[in-house]
Amino acid sequence: MLYSKETYKLQQEFTRWCRTGEEIHLENTRPEGLKQYRRLLRNNINNTMKQAFPIAVSILSEKEWATLIDDFFAGHDAQTFQVWKLPFEFYQFVSKQSYGITFKKPYLSDLLHFEWIEIDVHTMPDQIPEPFKKKGDPKKDRIEVNKEYRLIKLNFPVHLYAAEESKNHTGNYFLLAYRHPDNFEVRFVDLPALHTLFFEKIAQEGKSVNDILKEIGEASSPELMPEIEKNISKFVETMFDQKIFLGYQHIYKN
Template structure:
């Protein structure tokens, strides 16, 4: 019995290796070629369909030949850490990051990550924390939505597509905020560096909006009254967009 189990496991392992990389791994014996071809097509087509849904911009930008080659490399080289289909996009991003920078497309991994955020924001099941929706965002401590994502990239990923790919990274990083709107759709907005710094510090949940803005004004040599005015407007706009839920409740 043990020998039969070992033999079955060896056959399954050989088949898995062959399906992932048929160019390098021979199929197990005693499986007819027609059935093998069906298995290969099913395996690759399922992965390709999942990833095409996750990365439409990346696929269109690369072109079909380069996209198919990248999928083949992913199947052959990557060992996934999760069997969950909604997480396969994250596995693909991890694969691209581990491969190192593509000299012809150095923005590749960042564009892929940017595309995964849309689904991540849409399916985030984190509950909304207790908060005062009408709280004073300057004198109180802002409560951010758990569905918000703050993003920083070397490349202007929101502009990359089939019609334009940058040749070199700009001097200033691209700062983005991703949020979920009332209809459950992911929305993205580009942030100025100071706005990014404010939202980043709101995550600590320890200081009022006023304290954070005054600290940023001193740190960046800005007029404190002007920054308080602009910062209050930004916080209120974020509340209207549900990125800021309101203020934290007293402990």
């Protein structure tokens, strides 16, 4: 059933009032009653974001947090109908509008991203690994990777330091968030640049450790390779221990 133009206009005006609080006059309504609708809807948004971003709430003043909620509620047209996904749009909104600069908290965008990624990994659909074997050669064989992960880049190490302290350690940081296959907990691993390179080539390109070492060897000084190989051997061992690397891929021959 289609709305009449008048009904649609009233609906739009009511929605604008709920989101912005701008004064309007709607026939056959009571101002006090209208305020309750706005209060309830704003509270839903506020509570959703507080649950998603507890660290951000703790480091922002009440005024700063209220500004984010009010501006998001009034100015952002949600792209999802699923409430649990709204925090991602909130993170994008805050980043795009540069509130970190406004509030003199340059790490704010990274902090929201860090907190969101835990939700994202926790709620992501199950990713079933390909059949794999437990025993193999960690250098020669192709490794089966736990597919339930996200890898993000941060400029402020909010995962390593308190938010305010992270301002003193700007750089390029790579954070791997993954779901442990045994207990489904979301865990985090800080990866240096070299380990990030190896992880992406193993996970995305299906290359073996030896394949990657060969590529690096062609572009690096031979004197550096023994230390790099030792470093990577320890990295691979750690990734297996943490259940990020699960086993070795089966190679089927025709």
